[in-house]
Structures are given as structure tokens and as C-alpha cells.
Amino acid sequence: MVILLIENRHYLQYGLFAALAIWAWFRGEAPERQIGLIFVAAIALQIIYRQFVPQTLSREIEVPYLMLDILMFVAFSSVALRANRIYPLWILAAQLIAVLMHFQRGVLEEMAPLAYWVLIRLPSYLQMLAFAIGVWKQSRRKARGLQSRPWRLTSRP
Template sequence: MSWTWTFNIVTMLLLVAASLRWGAGPERICAAVIAAMDVGDRIYHLVVERGTIYASVDVGHLVSDLLAAAIFITVALRANRVYPLWLSAFQLVSVVSHFARQMDSKVGILAYAVMNYAPYNLILLTLAGGIWAHARRERRYGPYRSWRTSSNPSRAASPKSPPTG
């Protein structure tokens, strides 16, 4: 077991615990995605009985990254938070790394590995900051909506809008 895997698991467990203690729906969903990525990665490598592929696209990691990106984007579009937008952006860098590797075999192994794994560490930091910001805001101002309800009403439906015609 490598130190990076141990660090990822410990960090993931701390984020899950923090999201359960101080977070709300968006924080818990994002922490669950990270946990699923970590656990899913271990199961994937046990099933295929090999380590990560860097010489070509690792299809298992591509699928995992696409699923995580889809969930982060969904949370970003619905949550009453800003940090899920950052999570989505970092996760999309991981997704793009697979396509960059496939399109040009000159993309080096190190470049592929960094583009694929560095965003994960930024996601961990961003989620930690998001949980902290949410808890701080609730302490200062009290509970607030976790999810956006809908877009603002149109001016025509607003009672203060000037008459048309």
C-alpha cells in the first residue's frame, strides 16, 4: 500500500465525517462521490488484476471520471453553493486528460498522470473548504437553503414591473 493511497483514504474518511457532521446535502453528495471514486478504484484494480495504465487510456478510470463529473456538474447546477463549480471544473480536467492521451500519443506518461490525478487533490482541498465555508455561514447566519428552487421570475410576472403596451 502506497503512502498516496493511504493519504487519499484518510483524507476521504475525514471529509465524509466532516460532511456528515457539518455539511448538508451538497457536501454529503460530493463527499460520497469522492468515497465512491476511492473505493471503486480499489475494486476496479482488484477485478482487472493490474495497476493503472499510463501508456494508453485507462478505460476504467475514464468511466469513473465521467460519472464523477456528471454528478459534480448536477450538484453544481442545483446547489446553493459556489464550490461545486470548482469541483466540476477540476474533475473535467481529469476527463479531458483521457481524451488528450487518446488523441495524441505524444502526450507523455507523466503529463497524463498529472492531468489525471492532480485535480483529485484539488477536489479534496476544495471540498474541505466548501464544508468549512458552509459550517461558518450557518454559524454566522443560521440555516439556509442547500438547493436552488428555481430561476427568478420573469419581469412580466413580477408585480412591480411596469405595464407593457
């Protein structure tokens, strides 16, 4: 049972991200909704890609995944720099780690398996945690009747 769960953990992770995106859609505001849509779109693209190209344990840079991570970085940057929230910056920082880890494959000859696993997998778990905390905090603010601007005000000359 545990082995089956470990082998299919990405489906559990996809489900958790989708559940968070649904929660964000109904309980959050524009930044939460946009971040949820970014995660759902990335999951959909990964699932479609895996249907055509089987996953292998390659020691080379996987360009499609690199491109997806770069697109996510750009999308998260757009939200994080405009949102009147802190947690999108956490998500953006974790995405930067994910992007940079693609290049370590081309640079390092050998890396401890545990270190590699942590650096490849941990960013998405950190993003999930940050997103859950962000949606939860926004949900609590709304439940208390507190208003917070979804976007930062630009400085005026």
C-alpha cells in the same frame, strides 16, 4: 519512509476524502453530503476494481477509469448546477479536466512526465481542497447561526 509514502499516497488521499465526507455528513447540508457520497462511492469502486485488475502504466485509455470519471462528472454536475454554493463548480471543473485527460493518452504520442503527472493528479487535489474549503465555510456558517439555502431556487415564470 518518504518513498513508502509516495508509493501509497493514494491510500492517504482516500483517507482524507473519507474524513472530509464524514465531516461533511455531520457539519454540512445536502450538497456537502452528496458530494461526500460521490467521492466515497468512487473510492470504493476504485478499490474494488484494483482488487481484480492490477494497475499498470498503460499508454492507452483505461476505459473503466474513464467511465468512473464520466459518472462522477454527471453526479457532480447534478449537484453543482442545483447547489447554492460556488465550490461544487470548482469540483466540477476539476472533474472535467480529469475526464479530458483520459483522451490525451490516445492523442499525444509523448508528453513530459511532470506535465502528465500534474494533469492527471492535480484535479483530485484541487477537488479535495475545494471540498475542504466548502465544508469548512458551511460549518462556520452553521456555527454562527447563519442560514443558507442548500439549493438554488428555480426561476419562476
